[in-house]
Amino acid sequence: MNKSLFENTEVAFKMKKNFHLYNAIFLFNIITKKILVGILTNLTITMLKFRLPIKWILKGTIYKHFCGGIHIAECKKIISDMYKMNVCSILDYSVEGLNNENSFNNSCEKKIEIIDIVSENDAVPFAVFKPTSIGRYGLFKAVSDGKKLLKDEEDEWSNVVTRFHKICNHALINKTKILIDAEEYEVQKAIDELALEMMKSYNKEYVIVYNTIQLYRWDRIDYLNKLFKDYSKSKFNFGFKLVRGAYMEKERLLAKNGNYKSPICSSKNETDLNFNKAIDLMFKHIKKADFFIATHNEFSNYKVIDLMKKNEIKNNSDKIWFGQLYGMSDNITFNLASEGYNVAKILPFGPVENLVPYLIRRAQENSSFQGQSSRELSLLKKELIRRSS
Numbered sequence: 203m204n205k206s207l208f209e210n211t212e213v214a215f216k217m218k219k220n221f222h223l224y225n226a227i228f229l230f231n232i233i234t235k236k237i238l239v240g241i242l243t244n245l246t247i248t249m250l251k252f253r254l255p256i257k258w259i260l261k262g263t264i265y266k267h268f269c270g271g272i273h274i275a276e277c278k279k280i281i282s283d284m285y286k287m288n289v290c291s292i293l294d295y296s297v298e299g300l301n302n303e304n305s306f307n308n309s310c311e312k313k314i315e316i317i318d319i320v321s322e323n324d325a326v327p328f329a330v331f332k333p334t335s336i337g338r339y340g341l342f343k344a345v346s347d348g349k350k351l352l353k354d355e356e357d358e359w360s361n362v363v364t365r366f367h368k369i370c371n372h373a374l375i376n377k378t379k380i381l382i383d384a385e386e387y388e389v390q391k392a393i394d395e396l397a398l399e400m401m402k403s404y405n406k407e408y409v410i411v412y413n414t415i416q417l418y419r420w421d422r423i424d425y426l427n428k429l430f431k432d433y434s435k436s437k438f439n440f441g442f443k444l445v446r447g448a449y450m451e452k453e454r455l456l457a458k459n460g461n462y463k464s465p466i467c468s469s470k471n472e473t474d475l476n477f478n479k480a481i482d483l484m485f486k487h488i489k490k491a492d493f494f495i496a497t498h499n500e501f502s503n504y505k506v507i508d509l510m511k512k513n514e515i516k517n518n519s520d521k522i523w524f525g526q527l528y529g530m531s532d533n534i535t536f537n538l539a540s541e542g543y544n545v546a547k548i549l550p551f552g553p554v555e556n557l558v559p560y561l562i563r564r565a566q567e568n569s570s571f572q573g574q575s576s577r578e579l580s581l582l583k584k585e586l587i588r589r590s591s
């Protein structure tokens with residue numbers, strides 16, 4: 203395995219001017235400090251609660267680094283600049299914590315509108331949605347728990363199913379692939395069942411719908427094996443987005459409070475082994491599944507590249523996509539793109555206050571796993587040194 207591809211900082215940061223690099227260094231220096239992140243997170247939440255003027259500080263710093271802008275129009279320059287370097291974008295309109303039918307309908311319409319806007323644009327081949335942005339969290343939980351729903355809840359659930367179909371059908375009509383995000387364990391069973399229903403309905407001629415598999419869950423390899431076994435002869439194909447998982451600390455707390463066995467692997471190493479197994483499974487069933495490998499982990503990306511070569515799969519085969527979040531791991535994204543692999547960045551957009559939970563997750567993630575943020579810092583510094591020599 204050639205492990206030098208992601209070392210090229212000239213390609214990685216071609217889009218960034220020096221002051222962008224200095225800003226990023228400043229930001230990563232802050233978010234690598236767990237205690238500081240904790241204090242700043244609480245401060246931000248309190249200031250937003252009391253409507254104190256913090257939005258402009260966020261907008262000029264962490265928001266600017268990880269998000270595209272408030273409206274799609276604000277994201278256009280980033281989208282076209284990245285596309286010039288062969289990197290696609292996935293527009294993610296982030297809204298979290300919605301809780302009434304009206305807001306779920308609006309959110310569904312927003313996804314449809316995004317599909318309409320991006321369907322003509324080769325730079326944006328995927329759309330994405332978070333299931334609990336179009337249905338109540340508590341309802342997903344009740345369905346996942348197998349609870350008998352009341353009449354009102356049944357109607358509410360039927361609205362959720364209709365919204366799923368509406369988005370996926372619209373994606374099919376417009377030939378835009380759609381990624382369904384994975385969420386907390388307590389709501390994921392209902393999401394998986396709906397996602398499977400969508401794949402059966404819309405992944406016939408080509409793969410439109412991708413469900414997300416979180417490999418920090420120790421039960422997911424069995425789940426994947428069962429799907430491949432149960433549907434080996436069926437007419438539809440699978441689409442999977444592979445991730446490690448973003449809610450580890452919350453999951454452990456939920457399991458402790460709920461007095462059930464944590465769904466999360468007991469160590470990072472166990473998660474990594476699971477992730478490797480999932481990649482192997484994808485290649486084993488490559489005829490039956492397209493996949494999107496969503497990770498900032500260099501080893502995982504190298505592993506996929508390696509297996510593509512071994513299996514004689516072309517770099518630009520539509521069956522395999524790579525993806526990172528905007529603002530992270532440019533060394534992976536832009537170097538993959540320079541070699542002709544399909545690669546896309548998730549580009550969140552929307553009002554600053556809507557994106558606060560997303561930004562907090564990014565900050566906490568970077569402070570929890572020193573490895574990744576230190577890597578970002580060392581690459582940024584390496585590029586500044588290269589430019590000055």
Ligand SMILES: Cc1cc2nc3c(=O)[nH]c(=O)nc-3n(C[C@H](O)[C@H](O)[C@H](O)COP(=O)(O)OP(=O)(O)OC[C@H]3O[C@@H](n4cnc5c(N)ncnc54)[C@H](O)[C@@H]3O)c2cc1C
Pocket residue numbers: 382383384385414416418445446447448449450466467468469470471473496497498499525526527548567571574
């Ligand atoms: C394009 C894209 C889309 C994404 N979509 C989703 C999504 O829909 N749902 C979602 O949940 N996440 C999503 N994520 C986030 C993802 O799940 C990870 O949180 C993030 O990418 C970090 O993992 P990694 O593989 O990049 O890096 P790594 O640094 O290799 O791994 C970090 C991850 O390893 C796991 N881990 C760390 N320590 C331990 C431990 N002690 N025990 C067990 N496991 C551990 C955690 O999952 C942690 O996030 C997405 C990420 C990307 C890039």
